[in-house]
Amino acid sequence: MTTRRKKQAYTPPSSVSYATLSHTDEEILELFEPSVRRWWKGHFGRMKKVNNGYFTPPQRLAIPLIHQGKNVLICSPTGSGKTLSAFTSIINELFLIADSEHGLENSVYCIYISPLKSLANDIHKNLGQPLEEISKLYGDEKLIRHAIRHGDTASEERASMLRKTPHILNTTPETLAILLNSPKFVEKLATVRWVIVDEIHSMADTKRGVFLSLALERLAEVTAKPFVRIGCSATVEPLDRIAEFLAGCEDGVSREVSIVDTRFVREFDLKLLCPVPNLIEAPAQETNKALYSMIHGLIQESKNTLVFTNTRSGAERILYHLRRDYPEHYTEENSGCHHGSLSKGGRLDIEDKLKAGTVKLVTSSTSLELGIDMPYLDLVIQVGSPKSVSALLQRIGRAGHSLGQVVKGRVIALDRDELIECAVMLKKAQDGFIDGISIPENCLDVLTQHVFGMAINEPMEIDRVKRIVRRSYCYRNLSDHDFMSMLNYLAGNLPGMEDRSIYGKIWYDPETQKIGRRGKLARMIYYTNIGTIPDEFSCDVMTRSEQKWVGKLDEQYLEKLQKGDVFVLGGKFYEFQYRRGSKVYVDQSNSRPTVPSWFSERLPLSFDLGLHILDFRGMMAKRAGDRSTRKWLLDAYPVDENSAASIYQIFDEQKRYTGADSISTRKRFVIEEHADKMHFRRYYYFQSNYGRPTNDGLSRILAYIISRERTSNVTLSVSDSGFFVSVPLSKKIDVKGYIMSLDETRARELLRASLEESQLLKRMFRINATRSLMILRNYKGHQKSAKRQQVSADMMLSYAHKLDDFAVLEESYREIIEDKLEIAHIQSIVRDIKDGSMEVDVIQVETPSPMSFGIASLSASDVVLAEDKTSLLKEFHRRVMEKIAA
Numbered sequence: 001m002t003t004r005r006k007k008q009a010y011t012p013p014s015s016v017s018y019a020t021l022s023h024t025d026e027e028i029l030e031l032f033e034p035s036v037r038r039w040w041k042g043h044f045g046r047m048k049k050v051n052n053g054y055f056t057p058p059q060r061l062a063i064p065l066i067h068q069g070k071n072v073l074i075c076s077p078t079g080s081g082k083t084l085s086a087f088t089s090i091i092n093e094l095f096l097i098a099d100s101e102h103g104l105e106n107s108v109y110c111i112y113i114s115p116l117k118s119l120a121n122d123i124h125k126n127l128g129q130p131l132e133e134i135s136k137l138y139g140d141e142k143l144i145r146h147a148i149r150h151g152d153t154a155s156e157e158r159a160s161m162l163r164k165t166p167h168i169l170n171t172t173p174e175t176l177a178i179l180l181n182s183p184k185f186v187e188k189l190a191t192v193r194w195v196i197v198d199e200i201h202s203m204a205d206t207k208r209g210v211f212l213s214l215a216l217e218r219l220a221e222v223t224a225k226p227f228v229r230i231g232c233s234a235t236v237e238p239l240d241r242i243a244e245f246l247a248g249c250e251d252g253v254s255r256e257v258s259i260v261d262t263r264f265v266r267e268f269d270l271k272l273l274c275p276v277p278n279l280i281e282a283p284a285q286e287t288n289k290a291l292y293s294m295i296h297g298l299i300q301e302s303k304n305t306l307v308f309t310n311t312r313s314g315a316e317r318i319l320y321h322l323r324r325d326y327p328e329h330y331t332e333e334n335s336g337c338h339h340g341s342l343s344k345g346g347r348l349d350i351e352d353k354l355k356a357g358t359v360k361l362v363t364s365s366t367s368l369e370l371g372i373d374m375p376y377l378d379l380v381i382q383v384g385s386p387k388s389v390s391a392l393l394q395r396i397g398r399a400g401h402s403l404g405q406v407v408k409g410r411v412i413a414l415d416r417d418e419l420i421e422c423a424v425m426l427k428k429a430q431d432g433f434i435d436g437i438s439i440p441e442n443c444l445d446v447l448t449q450h451v452f453g454m455a456i457n458e459p460m461e462i463d464r465v466k467r468i469v470r471r472s473y474c475y476r477n478l479s480d481h482d483f484m485s486m487l488n489y490l491a492g493n494l495p496g497m498e499d500r501s502i503y504g505k506i507w508y509d510p511e512t513q514k515i516g517r518r519g520k521l522a523r524m525i526y527y528t529n530i531g532t533i534p535d536e537f538s539c540d541v542m543t544r545s546e547q548k549w550v551g552k553l554d555e556q557y558l559e560k561l562q563k564g565d566v567f568v569l570g571g572k573f574y575e576f577q578y579r580r581g582s583k584v585y586v587d588q589s590n591s592r593p594t595v596p597s598w599f600s601e602r603l604p605l606s607f608d609l610g611l612h613i614l615d616f617r618g619m620m621a622k623r624a625g626d627r628s629t630r631k632w633l634l635d636a637y638p639v640d641e642n643s644a645a646s647i648y649q650i651f652d653e654q655k656r657y658t659g660a661d662s663i664s665t666r667k668r669f670v671i672e673e674h675a676d677k678m679h680f681r682r683y684y685y686f687q688s689n690y691g692r693p694t695n696d697g698l699s700r701i702l703a704y705i706i707s708r709e710r711t712s713n714v715t716l717s718v719s720d721s722g723f724f725v726s727v728p729l730s731k732k733i734d735v736k737g738y739i740m741s742l743d744e745t746r747a748r749e750l751l752r753a754s755l756e757e758s759q760l761l762k763r764m765f766r767i768n769a770t771r772s773l774m775i776l777r778n779y780k781g782h783q784k785s786a787k788r789q790q791v792s793a794d795m796m797l798s799y800a801h802k803l804d805d806f807a808v809l810e811e812s813y814r815e816i817i818e819d820k821l822e823i824a825h826i827q828s829i830v831r832d833i834k835d836g837s838m839e840v841d842v843i844q845v846e847t848p849s850p851m852s853f854g855i856a857s858l859s860a861s862d863v864v865l866a867e868d869k870t871s872l873l874k875e876f877h878r879r880v881m882e883k884i885a886a
Contacts (some may be wrong), residue, residue, distance in 0.1 A: 015254045016243050018261060019061045019072075025053045030058065031067050033095040035137035039130065040088070056081040057262040064088050066194075066230060071257040073200070073231040077266045077407070078397040079373075081658040086128060086196045086230045087112075091134065093169060093193070094144050104143070107191040110168045111219075113176065113212065114198045115370065122372045123198070124148050124170050133590070144168070150175045154794040161185070173203070173212040176532045179220050181453050181526055189219065194228045197246060199235035199370050201390070204245050205437040207446055207532040207771075207815075213472040214450040217248055217836040221468060232389050235263065235393040237434035240613075245473045252476050263434070269408045270396065270426045272419070274642035278649070279416055280877045284870050292321050292414065295381060298410055299361055302379035304354070307363045308395045310384045310603060312339040315363040318383065322361065335361040338368055366603075369394050382411045385418040387691075387720070388435045388606035389428050389785045417854040424616045425609060426638045435606035440819050442478050444486045445771035449530045451490060451515070452773065455506040456523050459516035462487075482807075487515070489772070500799055502774055521780070528778035534767040535777065535786035539584045541569060544577060553584055556787075559760040560696075564715060566591045567876055578757060581794065582787040594717045594858070605691035605720035607825045611666055613689050617851075620647070620667035624655035654850045656884045662843055663851055664689060664722075669833070671735055671842045672852050680729045684842075685852040686722045690825060697751055697821030698829070699723040704754035705738050717858040724855050736840050743834060744827040751817055751826070756801075760820075764812040765800070766793035772808045847879035 029037050044054050055063070058076040065072045066089035076082040090110045099102050112123065127146055135141045147166035149158065151174065160365075165188045179185050192468045195216065204207035220226065224646070231246040239259050247257035264316050275290035276282040282290075295318065299305045309315045319337045323330045336359060338350045338852030347367070353359035357376025362368070369391070380399040386392045411426060413419045448467065454460055454468070455541035466483060471473045488494055492504020505525065507518045517523075538552040551569045561567070561576045568574075573593060574586035623629040629651075633644040656665060664670040664687035672685040688695050696718045702725055707714045710733050715726045727733060742750075755761045766789055769775045774790050777784055784792075800809040850855035857872050 001574055013244070013254050013478075015247075015256045016240050017256075017258055019065060019258045021064075022057075022060050023064050025055065028055060028063055031064065032092050033099065033138075034581040035051070035134050035139075036088070036092045036095055038137050039134045043130075043133075056085075058082045058260050059085045059088070061262070062230075065258050065260070066090070066228060067093070067303075067353040069228055070254060071229045071243075071247045072258060073233070073239065073246055074260045074262075075233050075236060075239055075242075076260070076262040077264075077380045077393075078234050079400070079405075080262065080266065082232045082234075082260075083123065083196075083198060086194075086232060088130075088606050090168070090194050090196075091131065091144065095134070095138060097137075097455060098140075098143055103193055104167060106165050107188045108165060108167065108169045109191055110194040110196065111176065111189075111192055112168065112170045112196045112198065113173060114170070115172075115202045115208070116199075118673045121148065126373070127168070127170075131376075145197060146170065149179075162188070173208055176219070177211070177450070177453060177530055178216045178527055178727065180215065180222065181456055183521065186222055186457075189222050190224050192219065192227050193225075193505070194230060195219070195347050196230045196232065198232045199234075199436065200231040200242060200246060201233040202370055204242055204439055207440060207443055209245070210440050210443050210446045210472075210474045211449070213474050214446065214469065214618055214796075215246065215440060217468050217471045218450060218454065229257070235390040235399055235434055236437050237390070241439060242437075243332065248471050248473055249476045250471065252470070254473070264432055266397075266400070267406045268396070269406050270429060270638050271410055272422045272426050272637075272639040272641065273410055273412045273627065274419060274644050274646055275412065275414070277642045277645050279419070279646055280412065280873050285708045287414065288321075291383075291414065292318075292325055294412065295383075296322060296326055298379060298381055300329070303410075304357055304359065304374070304376045305361050305379045305381060306354075306368060306374070306377055306398055307361065307381045307383060309363065309365055310386070312365045315339055315365050315385065319363045320363075334359055336363075337360055338364045340367050344712060368398065371501055374398055374448070378405075378408060379407045382409065384414065385411070385421045385425065385605075387421075387603045388609055389433055389499075390435050390437075390606075391603065392425055392429055393434070413643065415854070416646065416650055416850075417719075419643055420616065420650070421605065421609075421613055421720070423633070423637050423639050423643060424613045425648060427636070428609065428612055430638065433608075435608040438819070438824075439474060440815070441474050442482055443474065443815070444482060444807045445768045446532060447475065447478075447483075447486050448807070449526075451486070452522075453526055453530070455515045456517045456526055459514050462513045462515065465515065468628075482810075484720050485805050485810065486807045489774075491515070494803060494806065496799065496803075500796060502796070505773055525776060525779065529770075529773055529776055532771060534770065535789065537582060537786035537790070539582050541574065541584045541586055543574075544585045544587055549585070550574065555763060555790075558584065559758075559763045560718075561759055564713075566715075568593050579762070594715050604693050605689075607691050607694055607822060610690045610694075610720070614664060614666040617651075617663050617689070618667070620651040621660040621663040621665065623653070624648075624651040646666070650850050653880060653884065655878050658843060658845060658849050661841065662849055663687070667838050669739075669829075669838055669840045671840070672845045672849060673735075673842055674848055674856075675729060677729065681726045682731060682733075683727050683847060683848075683856070684725045684733070684735050685855045686724065687828075687851055687855070688722045689720070690829070690864070691822075692718055692720050693820060694822045694825040694829075695719070695723045697727065697817075697823060697826050700754040700821070701742070701747060701750045701826070702735065702738055704750055706733055712833065717855075719855060719858055722852070722855040724858065736842050739833060739840055742830045744830055747826055747830050748817065748823055751821065751823060752813055755813065755816060760816060761812060762794060762797065763790075764816055764820075765797050765809060766790045769793050769796065769808050769814045772811070774808055846883065848876055850877075850880060853877070 058074050059081050062072050062074050062085040074082040123886055131144055131826050135143050145166045148167035148170040150172045162184055229246050236242050243257045243259050244254040247255040255284055275294050276287050315337050336350045338347055351372050354374045377399050380396045382395055400407045411422050412421045491506050491508035506515050508515050538554055539558055540549055541551050541553055542549055565576045566573055573589045575589040577585045630644050630648045670687045674683045676683055699716045699718050703714045703716050711727055711731050713728050717724055770789055800806045853873055853876050855871050
């Protein structure tokens with residue numbers, strides 16, 4: 001089934017355009033230097049039938065644009081030749097320069113930037129072959145040099161690059177920023193004419209992407225003339241925004257950039273599978289047996305299979321069970337696991353086997369989404385929901401690596417909520433929909449690093465610094481107020497900073513309006529402390545009463561905890577009380593858990609996909625009870641019989657239990673109120689299918705209002721499909737009134753207030769204090785661990801709260817509110833409620849409805865408690881069926 005691109009509503013500026021002029025083979029080949037032309041025809045002549053010529057669709061559009069010196073964003077599936085589009089154009093131009101009067105200088109002409117070292121290594125190898133073969137045809141095998149330079153590059157290799165400089169430099173965003181402050185090597189960058197940003201979608205929505213965007217604008221200050229920017233991506237939306245991010249701005253308007261959109265030139269074979277007809281009634285042992293039998297059957301039908309899961313433990317578990325249950329089929333030699341916790345040697349061994357096609361099966365979490373070519377892979381299986389269409393296509397797209405091959409993917413759902421989610425996801429993928437990403441803006445911590453770097457190189461006027469910064473798409477709207485807030489912090493001009501050993505890194509002269517380097521160690525501090533990827537650590541968990549060590553918690557998990565939350569560790573229940581440095585203090589508890597153990601590891605559901613799921617719920621609410629619905633599902637959606645039967649059952653039982661109006665849609669927000677007399681709690685189940693980040697933010701706002709106005713005894717738990725808020729049974733709260741009282745401004749203010757004492761703020765303050773160079777990870781050869789960074793940050797946080805407009809604290813709040821908890825989405829929901837586009841309905845239930853089973857069972861959603869969760873779901877289902885029958 002071939003997917004179609006669905007047009008987006010966003011109207012790009014006139015400087016952003018879509019490439020439409022498709023050139024003939026002869027026209028493109030005529031652009032090539034003779035040796036490049038001979039190589040291309042000899043190498044790709046065998047693909048003419050598949051490609052309808054010498055060039056794939058992205059190559060046909062992109063190569064002439066790059067030749068013309070245009071900025072280009074190439075968006076095309078894995079295996080369609082997009083990276084080669086960029087490199088071939090550049091290699092061709094380098095040979096043309098070599099033929100010119102001045103020839104090639106001993107300097108850099110092209111910078112290739114990738115997010116992963118493994119991808120950089122793979123590209124380096126793949127680039128070597130065409131360069132070597134074309135150079136032989138040209139008659140000079142050492143004419144064009146290329147090299148990798150990143151954090152692992154040996155010092156002797158770095159030194160040799162000054163003597164014999166690579167014309168094509170393969171590097172990372174962090175190393176590029178260091179090179180911009182390298183007094184000798186920066187001169188080698190003056191000749192740069194092209195920059196390729198590969199897998200741009202994986203960086204654009206992170207602070208690493210923000211860091212890169214500023215590095216590119218600093219590079220533009222060094223080069224003799226503007227360089228061509230080329231972005232490569234497989235699945236990303238909105239293309240217009242990503243193109244603007246790549247191109248940067250002049251006077252607040254995007255530079256000219258062309259978009260090559262050939263995302264849907266490949267054929268997809270997608271299907272949703274469910275191992276059993278009824279996920280609630282089937283015993284866990286039966287479901288597991290059916291799951292591994294299904295996976296084994298699919299693998300045996302294929303040559304090479306990659307199985308993605310959503311957690312590292314899940315990847316390990318599937319490999320273990322397949323080897324145990326089918327020892328004659330899966331051995332250490334022909335199967336393996338690949339994820340970030342494994343040794344580098346182990347990962348490289350698996351990657352080499354995938355490239356060579358000598359491995360039957362590999363299981364992975366996210367580590368193989370990007371990077372290496374896998375030419376023999378013909379099937380991808382995704383176990384559990386990948387949570388977004390873009391992640392689905394990125395993973396499934398690893399199969400059938402070349403044009404002409406069908407991209408075959410199977411998604412296996414093991415949860416009722418995920419069945420609905422995946423059915424909609426696969427359908428939207430076929431329709432050409434891709435979830436939008438959000439690009440962070442005005443990040444003051446990243447700004448601090450680059451302004452520090454600029455000041456180190458030379459004294460500089462403030463106005464020039466601001467001009468450079470505002471050329472970045474991410475800072476095009478940066479206010480003078482925010483800039484000066486960052487500058488006063490960086491210069492150490494705030495009261496009390498030095499008393500707390502927070503020293504200025506630059507000098508700032510208000511009279512001359514210039515900044516410059518302060519101290520002899522400034523350059524070394526910059527080299528050893530820049531970057532945006534935070535250090536992580538785990539915390540020791542101690543009981544308050546006995547001071548007994550009971551285990552460890554990942555700090556990403558810890559950031560979700562609030563006082564009173566209950567979690568499972570080592571099979572026992574503990575109630576979180578507080579954290580001191582790297583120690584967490586708890587009390588033993590008999591209450592049910594409120595935060596599942598997988599919370600920090602799983603990807604969240606995208607907000608855009610959540611809205612489409614709500615639309616699907618609306619359609620099913622109308623069709624529930626109609627027997628023809630199962631056939632309609634099978635005809636209209638890529639699902640199997642078991643999936644269609646289960647989806648139909650959920651909506652049919654929901655309608656029979658509480659009516660069609662008890663189902664949340666895009667225009668109706670349903671909240672169930674359940675008085676749990678057994679546990680003396682009153683539960684409110686919010687059917688808000690907006691994804692975990694938005695649900696997390698909205699639940700914090702409501703819990704804050706309730707704790708301030710009614711009772712401090714509030715617990716909550718959050719998932720992608722909704723959240724619950726729980727209060728003592730004796731307390732009845734007006735949840736509808738609280739939601740109706742919100743407006744956009746108040747929602748943001750309350751969310752900020754709810755964060756003040758949170759673990760999330762403490763963690764983000766530490767990360768941003770380190771990024772802002774307030775806490776130095778490395779100083780004079782000594783390294784400060786993440787645990788010690790956290791201790792330092794905790795001591796500084798109270799000081800930060802006392803200051804007005806302290807850049808590091810303000811950035812921590814901004815990152816949480818805007819990037820992590822998606823305030824823009826919360827505000828859009830609030831707007832819809834305020835203007836009447838969405839109604840809020842609170843319904844009374846004696847037991848949670850089928851649509852709320854997943855939310856209500858969150859307290860048992862733990863690996864240790866898998867059996868408890870299954871029995872809880874069965875009990876919910878039994879009660880619902882009793883009420884229906886009554």
